[in-house]
Amino acid sequence: MSLAKDEKGRFAVVGAGAWGTALAALYASAGHEVSLLVRDEARAATIAATRRNEAYLPGIDLPSTLHPTANPSAALTSADIVLLVVPAQVLGSVAKELVHAIPSKALVVLCSKGIDRTTGRFASENVREIIGARRLAVLSGPSFAADVARGLPTAVTVAAEEASAADAAAARLSTETFRCYASDDVAGVEAGGALKNVLALAAGAAIGRGLGESAKAAIVTRGFVELRRLSAALGGRAETTMGLSGLGDLLLTCSTAQSRNFAYGLAMGRGEPLSGLKLAEGVFSAEIASRLARERGVEVPIIDAVADILKGELSLDEAMRRLLTRPLKRESAD
Numbered sequence: 001m002s003l004a005k006d007e008k009g010r011f012a013v014v015g016a017g018a019w020g021t022a023l024a025a026l027y028a029s030a031g032h033e034v035s036l037l038v039r040d041e042a043r044a045a046t047i048a049a050t051r052r053n054e055a056y057l058p059g060i061d062l063p064s065t066l067h068p069t070a071n072p073s074a075a076l077t078s079a080d081i082v083l084l085v086v087p088a089q090v091l092g093s094v095a096k097e098l099v100h101a102i103p104s105k106a107l108v109v110l111c112s113k114g115i116d117r118t119t120g121r122f123a124s125e126n127v128r129e130i131i132g133a134r135r136l137a138v139l140s141g142p143s144f145a146a147d148v149a150r151g152l153p154t155a156v157t158v159a160a161e162e163a164s165a166a167d168a169a170a171a172r173l174s175t176e177t178f179r180c181y182a183s184d185d186v187a188g189v190e191a192g193g194a195l196k197n198v199l200a201l202a203a204g205a206a207i208g209r210g211l212g213e214s215a216k217a218a219i220v221t222r223g224f225v226e227l228r229r230l231s232a233a234l235g236g237r238a239e240t241t242m243g244l245s246g247l248g249d250l251l252l253t254c255s256t257a258q259s260r261n262f263a264y265g266l267a268m269g270r271g272e273p274l275s276g277l278k279l280a281e282g283v284f285s286a287e288i289a290s291r292l293a294r295e296r297g298v299e300v301p302i303i304d305a306v307a308d309i310l311k312g313e314l315s316l317d318e319a320m321r322r323l324l325t326r327p328l329k330r331e332s333a334d
């Protein structure tokens, strides 16, 4: 049940990076009224004038009905749906800064995929006390910004604490090319979105180091076991990890250098410079994911290895040796 064609929403998208711009383009193309809140005034003016966001979505024409602005109240005042699309590490501060400008009845949709490394919290936990849980939803699933901005089809999960609120949010966020499945498993959806990024670093590193597709498949499969274990320990349901924001996004992100996390892992594996690479959320989530697992007594050897490599405490070759020489055991999915 998506919105009827004449039921148009007033969307405000906060964050004009790749994903924010893509979602703004998606909803503007679907006929909704859309404001895109850009941090920098000059960039907002350039996007408005050129109908392009070359820094983040090169070569993609943006609909003329999308309104870029650097003015928070202009973007937010009349919105009935607000999408927060900034990196996980700044989501809390951005929410605090804007909360007074967000209309009290607006649905607030969190689109970041990561864990705040200072608080150890996922997006909804971080923002709940600022915005209020009742009007929050999270959106996650296999969705490269460039694909969505071009109008290519995909399906994602939209979660909210109440099942009926999730149904309503999924209906409002679905378009003809963007199919939203509803879920009331917020923890599971957020865990899937954040942990797949860490595992994509490992998959990319294996390919970059020349270990081959077989090694990558083994890492992705055993990584998925870790995702399932840790998600369950954090309150997520098993069926969610088998869905779009678990297996679905893991497969996408571990399969191509179009993923910034996979590309970052590739560069790590090749020993190439890492500075100047695009946002790879897994880099910020790895150590805290490893800590959350340790605190809950959950075994996540691949996630631990990624965290140790990023801290400079382990080489890739040592990491592979460490993984391959763990005590042999029966294969188990949990």
Ligand SMILES: NC(=O)C1=CN([C@@H]2O[C@H](COP(=O)(O)OP(=O)(O)OC[C@H]3O[C@@H](n4cnc5c(N)ncnc54)[C@H](OP(=O)(O)O)[C@@H]3O)[C@@H](O)[C@H]2O)C=CC1
Binding pocket: 015, 016, 017, 018, 019, 020, 039, 040, 056, 085, 086, 087, 088, 090, 094, 111, 112, 113, 114, 143, 144, 145, 146, 278, 279, 281
């Ligand atoms: N790209 C994708 O395909 C997808 C991304 N996501 C998730 O969405 C989130 C955002 O990713 P994405 O848009 O791709 O990232 P980008 O790096 O492309 O863009 C980040 C955006 O956040 C803004 N920003 C950064 N810091 C702040 C701050 N302190 N205050 C306000 N704005 C800030 C940046 O502004 P400025 O340009 O001024 O620095 C920029 O507009 C991530 O968690 C990512 O995992 C989810 C699904 C798909």
Ligand SMILES: O=C(CO)COP(=O)(O)O
Binding pocket: 113, 141, 142, 143, 144, 145, 197, 200, 249, 252, 253, 258, 259, 260, 261, 262, 279, 280, 281
């Ligand atoms: O989350 C994404 C696809 O679903 C985007 O992945 P990257 O951030 O690795 O590019």
